[in-house]
Amino acid sequence: MKVKLVADILDANSQLARQNRQMLSEKGILTLNLMGSPGAGKTTLLEQTIDVIGKAFKIAIIEGDIFTTRDADRISQKGVQVVQINTGGACHLDAGITGRALQKLELDAVDLLIIENVGNLVCPAEFDLGEDVKVMVASIAEGDDKPAKYPLMYSESSAVIMNKVDLLPYTDFDMGRFISDTRKLNPDVRFFPVSAVTGEGLENWSNWLKELIKNKVRQRYARGTKGA
Numbered sequence: 001m002k003v004k005l006v007a008d009i010l011d012a013n014s015q016l017a018r019q020n021r022q023m024l025s026e027k028g029i030l031t032l033n034l035m036g037s038p039g040a041g042k043t044t045l046l047e048q049t050i051d052v053i054g055k056a057f058k059i060a061i062i063e064g065d066i067f068t069t070r071d072a073d074r075i076s077q078k079g080v081q082v083v084q085i086n087t088g089g090a091c092h093l094d095a096g097i098t099g100r101a102l103q104k105l106e107l108d109a110v111d112l113l114i115i116e117n118v119g120n121l122v123c124p125a126e127f128d129l130g131e132d133v134k135v136m137v138a139s140i141a142e143g144d145d146k147p148a149k150y151p152l153m154y155s156e157s158s159a160v161i162m163n164k165v166d167l168l169p170y171t172d173f174d175m176g177r178f179i180s181d182t183r184k185l186n187p188d189v190r191f192f193p194v195s196a197v198t199g200e201g202l203e204n205w206s207n208w209l210k211e212l213i214k215n216k217v218r219q220r221y222a223r224g225t226k227g228a
């Protein structure tokens with residue numbers, strides 16, 4: 001009975017995720033589901049990503065949080081559209097709650113939508129929100145054993161940002177082990193070592209994002225549904 005119930009929930013979620021994906025695709029919006037543990041640096045990375053590419057591309061943000069609006073307050077300082085979702089205790093976002101947040105955004109001029117998921121290494125990976133890609137923010141401070149301990153997160157992500165690389169000299173983090181454990185789960189994953197403090201790696205990450213956005217925009221023009 002319990003297994004059946006879980007399957008039904010995920011089924012209903014996939015259906016709503018498909019609707020979100022179709023709507024976002026029609027508008028030619030590249031959508032990222034940004035996942036990671038609390039404190040990995042998701043919001044800081046968002047702020048920096050907006051600084052680097054926010055002039056060239058129109059960005060909108062959905063902030064998932066269990067209770068507070070702190071992250072949304074930080075992001076709104078950057079002058080981009082932001083919608084806050086408070087899950088009221090739930091430890092992940094789902095496609096239904098994401099769909100309701102989408103209705104609050106003015107999406108016609110948006111190139112890139114980033115959904116910051118609730119800080120959690122387990123269930124966010126199980127819920128499709130309708131995104132194009134899942135991106136994981138891992139931090140050096142969390143230790144190199146996380147891909148082995150939380151494999152679904154790492155196998156579902158198209159890219160893994162290794163944040164806080166400036167801390168490497170002060171920890172026993174084994175970069176080789178982290179990368180090989182992740183590759184075992186996900187051979188095609190991209191790695192972006194990044195430091196919010198020094199700015200290292202932000203350019204590589206931003207260039208990858210820009211390519212994805214441009215591809216999406218090309219598809220939009222190819223269909224002639226927007227802007228042409």
Ligand code: MG
Nearest residue numbers: 042043071116
């Ligand atoms: Mg955050």
Ligand code: ZN
Nearest residue numbers: 090091092123
């Ligand atoms: Zn959860």
